[in-house]
Amino acid sequence: VLHTLPFDADRKRMSVIIRETSGKKRVIVLTKGADATVLPVLSTDFCSSDHGEDVIFNAQEHLSMYAKEGLRTLCLSMKVWSEEEYSEWKEKHEEAELDMLDRENLLAESTIRAEKDLELLGVTAIEDxxxxxxxxxxxxxxxxxxxxxxxxxxxxxxxxxxxxxxxxxxxxxxxxxxxxxxxxxxxxxxxxxxxxxxxxxxxxxxxxxxxxxxxxxxxxxxxxxxxxxxxxxxxxxxxxxxxxCRATPLQKAQLVSLAKNQLKGKVLAIGDGANDVSMIQGADVGVGLSGQEGMQAVMSSDFAMARFRFLSTLLLVHGHWNYYRLAQTILYFFYKNAMLVFVIFWYQIFNGFSAQVPIDPVYLMVYNLLFTSVPPLLYGCLDQDASSELLIECPKLYEQGRLGKRYRWYSFWINIIDAIWQSLVVFFVCYLTYQNTDVDMWTFGHLLVTQLTIVNTFHLALFVQYWTWPMFWSMFLSVLSFFICALLYNGFVTANWTWTNVKDPPSMVSLKSFSSLEFLDGSCHLCRALFD
Known part of the structure; x- marks a missing residue:
């Protein structure tokens, strides 16, 4: 083998230049490629000869027959060079290889010169x-x-x-x-x-x-x-x-761009070869298949898989679950934070809009960080509204995500209205519990944050459709962590903390609150409101 002229998407051909090891030791150019790219470069003398016409006619008949059977076809061709022709081509080809400015174009021209005036040998067909x-x-x-x-x-x-x-x-x-x-x-x-x-x-x-x-x-x-x-x-x-058909890598990328920009669609591109890299990179989601055609597509993709059939699982199962989880989790976070804000807002109405917050600042800091953080995260990672088997059997369920049915513009407002209603229930249960008493602000706020934690966790539990042990324990431990932290924190704070500039530190508030009849009464009223 003297030279190898590799395949590229523009020529759609590949050639090798060899020298015979015995006999006349001729220099021969062997070319293979699609019929649409090999037949046009056949020599005029060959095409006009009786032998050439018969070979081309038989080849086209076989190409048509093989194509109808779904086989992939290639044309094989050759030509013989004299030593002078080969030496002249070799000199220019080596100059092209050494050129530093326009190497690619010169090599392309040199390759095209080698792949012309060919004689058709025959066709091959393989079952892909x-x-x-x-x-x-x-x-x-x-x-x-x-x-x-x-x-x-x-x-x-x-x-x-x-x-x-x-x-x-x-x-x-x-x-x-x-x-x-x-x-x-x-x-x-x-x-x-x-x-x-x-x-x-x-x-x-x-x-x-x-x-x-x-x-x-x-x-x-x-x-x-x-x-x-x-x-x-x-x-x-x-x-x-x-x-x-016969699409080049550039045309594949153009069609992907057309679908994104003109049809306004979300595009997933899947491919297994180097010719698919530009298409995969241009899509919203790129999937690469590992196989016999190398790893270029896999290295350029967002997801990699071994078989095409796994695409249905990726989209219909995991795609559906991810959309459902994301939509529900976002709505829950809106609800959870809106409820906390509105509870404080209702307090301002009864406090002359003094901007005084009844809930201890420490609880406000760790409320989203500790008390109500892990359950929604696990909910957003583990919950399933349908089993994988059902989603595969009923592909139409994918429309919930494709059409955005889980999160509409009105979903946000329904969620906020729900948060307002529940914040009213929580606030007035606490307000009526301590009505006509001389309870201090920290004790009132302690009951508020206790009921907020319980209601938020219970609200999330109502939405869980796929219960797992991690989900159950995260909710149980989140509520338990509040009671433990409250007892430790309020038991640690003493009236001697003058450096905090707080004239009335919440010393032993949680212990007094948990042991009071008003706290038990308020908890009973809250449970009744939840289950009713």
Missing amino acids: RLQDGVPECIHSLREAGIRVWVLTGDKVETAVNIAYSSRLFSPSMDLLNIGANGVRSVSDLLDEYLKRLARAQEVSSDAGDSFGLVLNAATMSYCLDPHNLERFVRLLRGCRSVLC
Whole structure:
């Protein structure tokens, strides 16, 4: 082997230059690549000869037959160089390799010079079998309302057959094939397909689900032309599934950008090779598959997995759970803090708006840090509104997250109203408990913060749908930690703490409060209010 000319996405070919070790020791260029890139670089003499015409005709027949069977095809070609031709090419190629300014372009030109005037040897076909679970995974994603686009480097016939076997397309689908060349031809096709789509939507609002779009790389540039872009976007929006064939890495990234910016969608891109890196990096979420094509996609992704079928678990299960947990946890934190603020607000009404806070500042500092912090965090990490088996069996449950049903604009206000109502109950239970008594402010505030801690924890317990031992113990220990901290803190504070500038330090407040009949009475009234 004298030289290796590696594959790149622009040429879509790979070549090796070898010298025979016996016989005439000829220099031979061997090239393999897709038929669309190898056939155009065949020599004119070969194509016009009887032998060449027969070889090309038979090759095209076999290519079509293999593609219909869903096989991946390659064309093999060669040419023989004289020593003078090889020496001349080698000299220029080495100059290109040593160039410091324009090395990539010069190497590309040198490679193209080597890969021209070839003779077709034949074609190969290999079966690129789908991984287990791929059709079921794609079907589940489509049932969940996710639009699936496949961007592949395969030829159209092969890609369409794989699309049917992977359940991207269904037999009942009407395929719209954009295979024209030229801005005007593509424009006419777009108009025709949009009319067909409009007529179908007049009959049924879900008519777009029965259309699939097929396009190839040659027509992509015409579809993205400013003259056609708006209609192309409308057509993409109206089709359930899209298949793009012979796509280059740049075109894959362009389609991802189009889906994000024009269709205003959230895009997840999944791929397993170096050609998918730009697409993965341009998506909102990138998923890399580890496999035979290297680790470039994995290294560029947000998530890595070994099999495509795991994508349904990532989205339908963990995606659903994460949205549910995040929405519920955010609402709970709003509720918890709003309730604390409104309890203090109600106190101001009965205290002449003096801005005096009845709750000990130490309790205010550790309220969110210690007393009510761990349960909502575990709730946001562990809770499940449905089992993983149910979410896989019923993909439509994913719509709760996809359509944002768990957190709407009114969810916040309902939550705040609930916090206001509960703060009223807590405050007036304490107020009525100590009515017509000479209790001091610290004792009143101690009952307030005690009931706040209990009510907030109990409120969260009502929302938990998946009870675990960590969840139970976190709630129990959070409430217990309040009583322990209150006894230790108020037992440690003495009236001799003059350096705090507090004239009435809360000495032994918790012990006196816990042992009083008023505290027990207020706790009973609170429990009755909670369960009623």
